[in-house]
Amino acid sequence: MALKGTVTAKAVSVKRRSFTRDFKLQIIREVEAGKSQAQAAREYQITENTISKWRKQHHRYNDRAFAGRGHAYTDEARLAELERMVGRLTMENDLLKKLLQKLNEAT
Numbered sequence: 001m002a003l004k005g006t007v008t009a010k011a012v013s014v015k016r017r018s019f020t021r022d023f024k025l026q027i028i029r030e031v032e033a034g035k036s037q038a039q040a041a042r043e044y045q046i047t048e049n050t051i052s053k054w055r056k057q058h059h060r061y062n063d064r065a066f067a068g069r070g071h072a073y074t075d076e077a078r079l080a081e082l083e084r085m086v087g088r089l090t091m092e093n094d095l096l097k098k099l100l101q102k103l104n105e106a107t
Contacts, residue, residue, distance in 0.1 A: 021066040024054045
């Protein structure tokens with residue numbers, strides 16, 4: 001029960017729209033061919049900022065842009081991938097050092 005004068009908020013679940021790679025590339029091509037971002041934004045019912053962000057990602061990552069479920073291939077994703085690889089190689093290296101040490105002790 002809410003106290004007098006307080007406002008209660010209800011959580012509203014808003015589903016985010018997701019766009020395919022082809023859709024994003026189509027809009028980028030149209031804008032680069034001369035259509036204004038504002039016109040494209042109105043036509044496709046998206047914000048100009050979204051189009052700007054897609055264009056930046058496309059110019060930065062080229063073919064890797066929008067890989068996997070419409071998300072950009074980011075430096076953070078690459079960094080996480082490399083960190084996992086370093087962890088795996090470190091564990092493998094430690095294991096090989098232990099095995100080498102045991103082999104040297106046995107001889």
